[in-house]
Each structure stands twice: as C-alpha cells, then as structure tokens.
Amino acid sequence: MTWISLTTRRWGRITQFLSLFCLCLLLVVSCAPRQQTTNSPSGAGDGRITVGTTLKPRTLDPADTYELASLGLVFNMSDRLYTYEPGNTEIQPQLATALPQVSADGLTYTIPLRQGVVFHDGTPFNAKAMEFSIQRFIENKGKPSFLLSDTIASVKATGENELTIQLKQPFAAFPALLAFSGACAVSPTAYEIGAGKFQPNTFVGTGPYKLAQYGTDSLRLDVFDKYWGEKPANQGVNVQIQTSPVNLFNAFRTGAVDVAYLTLQPDQIRSLEQGAAKGDWQTITAQGSVVSYMVLNRNQKPLDQPEVRAAIAAMIDRPLLNERVMLGQADPLYSMIPTTFKVSQPLFQEKYGDANFEQAKKLLTSAGFSKENPAKVQIWYPSSSANRSLAAQTLKSLADQQMDGILQIETSTVESATFFKDISRGIYPVALVDWYPDFLDPDNYVQPFLSCQKGSTANGCEDGGSRTQGSFYYSDAVNKLIVQQRQEQNPQVRQQIFTKIQTQVATDVPYIPLWQTKDYIFAQTGVNNVKLDPTQNLVYRLIQKS
16 A cells, blocks of 8 residues: 655645545445455455465575474475375375385385476476485485484485485384475475575475465465376465564454464464354364473482472472463373373373372472472573463462472573573573474484483483483483384384383473473364364365355
C-alpha cells in the first residue's frame, strides 16, 4: 500500500473538497452492493497454501542445515534414502526401494535405489548422484557433517542403482541417520564438493517442490512437474516468515495465513485452542520429539553426593510444571527416552514419583543436611527461554515451600550463547536444557548425554557426550551398554539393553527428565490433511483446500 503524507499538501486545498468528497462517499456506500468480507489469505483461490512461521532459515544448503527452520524447508523440497510417514516412527524407503541389506558384521550396508528419478534441474538421479550427495555432506564440513563423518568409512556406487556404504563401526540406528533431512539427494550438476563450498540461497533436489523464490521474509515453493512420486495435493506453498510469535498469532487470527506452525507461546496456543473449540479454525496436535531435562553436574558440590541428586528427582512435580510452565501443552517425562519409542520406560515415576517431598527430605538428611546445614543448589538457564525461566522459578518455590529449609535453590540466568558455550566447562551446578533430536532413534537420547570416551568414576567425564551436556557423568557399565545397543541388530535384544541403561540413569541421576513437548498446528477451516512427520516437519505435500 502507498501512503501519501498529508504534510506535503496544503491543508486549504483539502478543505475545499472535503464536503463534496464526504457526499460522494456516502452515495457510493449507500448504493454499492454489500460484499461479505472473508479472512482468506491472498491467492486463496489458486490452490496454493500459505504457511506462517517465525523460523527464519539460516541456509537452504543441505550439507549445512542444522536448525529446524532450514531442515523443515529442505525436508519438503527433497527426498532422502529413507523417510517417515506421519504418525509412524518406522522408517520407510524413499529414494531407496527397500531397507538396507546389512552384512553379518554390521559394517556394510547395501541399498537398492529407485529408477526414473530426476533432479529439479533435469539431471538424472542414480547411485553416483547419491554417492556424490553423501560425500558432499561429509566433506563440505557443514554443521551436521559429524552425523555421517563419525559413522561412514566409505560410500560407493556399486551399480547404476545400487549404493554400498561401509561403516567405521556397527551402528544399528544408521538407517535413521539416512532419513535426516540434510542427507538428501542433491544434483551433482548444481553443487560441488569442498570444505565450506555451500549454496545457502538455492536448492536443487528431487522432491515434490522446487524453490521458486527465496526472500528474507518469504519463500515460494512450486510443484515439481517431473516428480517421480505422488504429486502434492496443492498447487504450491508460500511460506511467510513472521518476525515474532505475536505477529504469527495475529496473522493467523486475521486469516493472512492458512497454516501456523512454529513458534507460538503457550498463552497464544491456549487462546487459539479456545477459538478452535468455537469452530473459528482447527487445532491439530501431535506428540512431539523435543524433551526437557535437568542436568546435574556431579563435579559440583553438593551434587557430587548421589543422595542429593536423588532428592531433587523426588522433589520434582511434573504435573505442576506442565500446568504452570507449559499450560498443559506437554506430557510429563519419566525417562531420558521419550514415549515416542516403545523402549521408553517411566522408571523415574516408579522410583521417585512426583512431589515426593518426604522421600527427598529423608535422602538429604541421610547425606548430612539439615535446616542448619542446608543443601544449596543453583539452577541456570538461558535468558532467551521464558519456559525454562518459569520452570526454574517454580522449582525454587517448591523447595522454599515444601522442603523445610533443607534444600535451598537459587536461580541464575545468562545470555543464550554464553550458556551453551559454558555448559561443557562445568560452570553450572544445575542447568535446564531442551533437546531436539538429530535423528529419530532412542540412541540419540542416550549416547549424546551419557557416553564418555575418557574419564573415571572419581573424576567424572573428561571427554565425551556427558561433558558436552554438562553433567560430567561417567559410568563404565553405561559406556559398554551404549556400545552394545549401537551394535545390536535384534530389536528385542536392543530394547533390553535400553532398559538397563534407563535403570542405571534412574539410580545415578545425572539428568532428571521433566517434560516431552506436544506439537500444535493451527489451520483455517477448509484446509485439510495438515500433518507432521515424527521429526516435527510439517508435510506440505499433503495439505489441501476444500
């Protein structure tokens, strides 16, 4: 819209015509036929879908995508060897035609590939192109490159439509890594291999949409007319990037977007749910894969005593946290592994329960603490996280009101970049963290938190995942169990190993699971088939307007 500044006009000239203008306006309004206003987004009649989000992509180069904003877009424009269908955590072939054939030693994966596939630029897809894509993901050394570089020894096209991957060590969850959005097929004509050779503003893959326009606040995805699979149920997608949750909330309420997903605040979600209950629009919910934990640094006093860590676990009131912090928009979590997976067992619930203040006081008393000699604990969180701030304050209030002075909690905050940089330095006694999985397997909720390549029971972890996450946990038994579950191909045996890991964590308490998110998507009436896949991606190709 063009605005005309009144200050550039002479006020006298305006007043000469003001009376005549008002008369004409009255006649036009009175005589013109009345039209019913709608909240439909612009272009609503062209079959395109408008998606609103606050997530701004840093890059569209698959070899460097490691944030939800980028991964969600790459996911919708690409194909991977394997993928997930909405509501199902079982991996499915996509550019592969079957699950891999795995050698007896668990090191060699042979994958048959789909024929008749072309990239957005017309380049044919084959095993050589897939070999190129995986090598580029590793060798360009982008943010997520470690996911494959730590695991893959070599990748080769062993036929026109056959790919063979050799691993450095057995890894039962390897197919889940191949479903990571960044491990998609990219055109060898459009990209090149080399450290740092990224193309952040373009995308050339094989998926159902091709990138038509990429701006700072919007993207246009057009249907790829040569797509090998089922064509999208819409005529394309416009992505609007809002600058804040408030703007996204208002854009959806006024009908400027068809679908709103990521990120809205809990109070905004509650408000939109109330509107959906009245029939104003739709709410779609799905079980999330993001989890929140409390990290307990075993190298900091008094957390070096197992009784103190156990006492804090007993004190936690997850239903209260869920209501006060998440407004009921999460599920209490009682294991490091979320309930997304069958192997998850609620052992923290069985061992400690919720709000078990008497047990907590007994544990602290047995460790030598009292009102006169209280256990003092600092909880740290990043300043950008309103949820974790409220969680910390709630935990402090619980201790103040229920623990008779035996446990005293202080809360401290720090700028986000500093928080994530310093957590591995052991500065924080207790930290509140959210975990977004890199790939969809229980291993990704265990190995990054519990593994330790160098350390001891006496001194804790000196090098490994538990140091990175700030707990400095070391357990030789758990290290061995992690290696075993990574090598085990039998799902039943692997589940038993995960049970042992979860049991040890509930005993040692290096972390305390708090909640598991729910995902909320809001869609206008008449917008159908709005679904998420298990990795939180909104599946654009399914969305259609009635």
